[in-house]
Amino acid sequence: MRSRNHAVYVISVAAELAGMHPQTLRIYEQKGLVQPKRTAGNTRLYSDLDVERLRLIQRLTSEIGLNLAGVERVLHLEDELQSARRRLDRLEAEMRATIAEVHRSYRRDLVLYRPAQAPTLRRQ
Amino acid sequence: MRSRNHAVYVISVAAELAGMHPQTLRIYEQKGLVQPKRTAGNTRLYSDLDVERLRLIQRLTSEIGLNLAGVERVLHLEDELQSARRRLDRLEAEMRATIAEVHRSYRRDLVLYRPAQAPTLRRQ
DNA sequence: AGCACGTTCACGTGGCGTGAGGGTCC
DNA sequence: AGGACCCTCACGCCACGTGAACGTGC
Secondary structure, three states: OOOHHHOEEOHHHHHHHHOOOHHHHHHHHHOOOOOOEEOOOOOEEEEHHHHHHHHHHHHHHHHOOOOHHHHHHHHHHHHHHHHHHHHHHHHHHHHHHHHHHHHHHHHHHHHOOOOOOHHHHHOO | OOOHHHOEEOHHHHHHHHOOOHHHHHHHHHOOOOOOEEOOOOOEEEEHHHHHHHHHHHHHHHHOOOOHHHHHHHHHHHHHHHHHHHHHHHHHHHHHHHHHHHHHHHHHHHHOOOOOOHHHHHOO
8 A cells, every 4th residue: 555655657647647738737837736756857757646636726727717826825725724623623632631631630639538548549 | 983884885986995996896796705785776885894805805816816716715715714713712712711610620529528617618 | 967876798918728849868 | 769758839718807888876
């Protein structure tokens, strides 16, 4: 599965996979929308991730009707939104954990009022 | 300050305030980007909020180069992002409050181990 | 009665996709 | 040596802004 994610394609293949004209891919690179690697001989190499990104751009332009400035902006905003939502989820989990931790700490405190039983209760 | 927020403008004035052509404003309304009120005689009335929105659209199109589909999408995404960030802030505050509440509840529980003092400690 | 509003249509410009021409690499 | 890559230029189409024409409201 590692090797599959590292498959690379020359521009004609990548264009076919994304359903686009090869020249279009060159324009997209020029505008900074995709950054394929290059061989020593300057040939573009598109990864699966690059192709996926191309398909996303394809959707944004043809279905939604964005121009390239819009694609750039929307991709950036969607990244931000996704990261904000991830932070939200993480914070929620953290909140539950912290509250549980507070409960646990008080339970430890409580046993101090019954010193005779403390040793047995305290193990783990 | 209440009345200032309810100022309204006919299309020529609103267009001037936003630095746009009146016809452009009609197109934007047709595309759903702004929704000015109407008089009984069908004349458009733009509020300060409408004008502000027009200025924002102006920035997105002229400075950033979005087309109208992009403006619509970006405005929507920015709304979502803002609401996600607000939720994040609220959740943070709520988290602090909840943890404080847990602490307080345990402090009440603790006094139960000293029934003689409980009545006085319990008030409030 | 006149001016600014309403709508619809037409034109110009610019962004974007597509193709051709010519050079280079495998 | 041939085919696919590289780049640049040119053409065509469509979106958008702007203006004109014509009717309506204040």
